[in-house]
Amino acid sequence: MTTTPDFIVPANTITPANQPDTLQPQLAVSARNVVRQFGQRKVLDGLNLDIKAGEFVALLGRSGCGKTTLLRSLVGIDQVSSGTLTMAPQRAAVFQEPRLMLWKRAWRNVALGVRKPNLKQLALDALAEVGLSERAEAWPATLSGGEAQRVALARALVREPQLLLLDEPFAALDALTRIRMHQLILALWQKHKPAVLLVTHDVDEALLLADRILVLADGKVAAEIPNTAARPRHADDPALQRKRRELLGLLGVEEAAPFVASSAEASQPITAHTPPERVAA
Numbered sequence: 001m002t003t004t005p006d007f008i009v010p011a012n013t014i015t016p017a018n019q020p021d022t023l024q025p026q027l028a029v030s031a032r033n034v035v036r037q038f039g040q041r042k043v044l045d046g047l048n049l050d051i052k053a054g055e056f057v058a059l060l061g062r063s064g065c066g067k068t069t070l071l072r073s074l075v076g077i078d079q080v081s082s083g084t085l086t087m088a089p090q091r092a093a094v095f096q097e098p099r100l101m102l103w104k105r106a107w108r109n110v111a112l113g114v115r116k117p118n119l120k121q122l123a124l125d126a127l128a129e130v131g132l133s134e135r136a137e138a139w140p141a142t143l144s145g146g147e148a149q150r151v152a153l154a155r156a157l158v159r160e161p162q163l164l165l166l167d168e169p170f171a172a173l174d175a176l177t178r179i180r181m182h183q184l185i186l187a188l189w190q191k192h193k194p195a196v197l198l199v200t201h202d203v204d205e206a207l208l209l210a211d212r213i214l215v216l217a218d219g220k221v222a223a224e225i226p227n228t229a230a231r232p233r234h235a236d237d238p239a240l241q242r243k244r245r246e247l248l249g250l251l252g253v254e255e256a257a258p259f260v261a262s263s264a265e266a267s268q269p270i271t272a273h274t275p276p277e278r279v280a281a
């Protein structure tokens with residue numbers, strides 16, 4: 001039996017019957033009262049979320065809180081149980097593992113499932129964008145972890161996504177490669193401007209990359225933190241450090257430090273949708 005690889009996304013709306021499915025043009029994602037349950041257990045439970053076109057959003061939350069479940073629904077490889085989830089039609093995903101077809105050369109992996117004229121050239125162009133022109137003919141087994149993940153990124157790029165879904169794509173990489181991947185993803189985002197939803201466990205990664213950071217808890221977006229610091233960002237920026245402490249507090253990792261606003265950027269409000277003690281529970 002052949003299965004569809006899960007980076008090949010079905011089209012656009014995961015909507016139970018009789019629900020509206022229109023997406024306003026300025027949005028890449030609209031979720032209204034989304035529930036996803038497994039048996040009696042509601043992993044997503046009345047989740048509401050908008051992601052604007054071109055916005056870079058990071059999603060944090062404790063292990064098992066439902067981040068991947070939400071992402072899989074947005075990719076279109078899982079159904080929600082109720083509510084309305086509407087997404088931009090052009091989507092692509094990159095996961096923690098590159099998920100390459102080992103029997104296809106790098107460029108063929110990039111082109112897989114795409115129907116466009118001049119496909120090989122498009123795949124080669126995407127590989128050039130991630131700095132892998134010279135590995136286009138390579139077999140996946142001969143690529144390093146970072147190279148394989150860049151092929152996965154090229155595979156996403158060639159689809160020209162309006163919504164790029166990233167599920168811990170840097171988690172398996174060494175620290176230096178991760179920094180390079182951060183720079184690459186930012187450069188690609190600034191050039192192509194897709195909306196991005198990045199699932200990560202790494203608070204610093206979220207702060208360095210995202211415009212807005214969401215904390216998922218109890219099946220909902222429990223808090224959101226705007227993060228419009230100028231780029232390039234540095235982890236030792238006091239405004240980012242304050243947000244870091246606040247995020248760790250929301251995640252129950254450390255005591256939440258009081259949020260002291262000392263600049264216009266730092267004074268943007270943290271919107272707590274749920275009391276912190278409930279997030280940490």
Ligand SMILES: Nc1ncnc2c1ncn2[C@@H]1O[C@H](COP(=O)(O)OP(=O)(O)OP(=O)(O)O)[C@@H](O)[C@H]1O
Nearest residue numbers: 038039043061062063064065066067068069070201
């Ligand atoms: N197909 C499934 N059947 C039953 N339970 C599932 C299924 N998929 C996910 N779950 C459960 O839903 C919960 C949320 O899983 P999910 O993978 O979304 O969490 P997560 O926040 O991404 O976790 P992590 O940070 O550890 O990757 C978990 O308890 C998981 O066991």
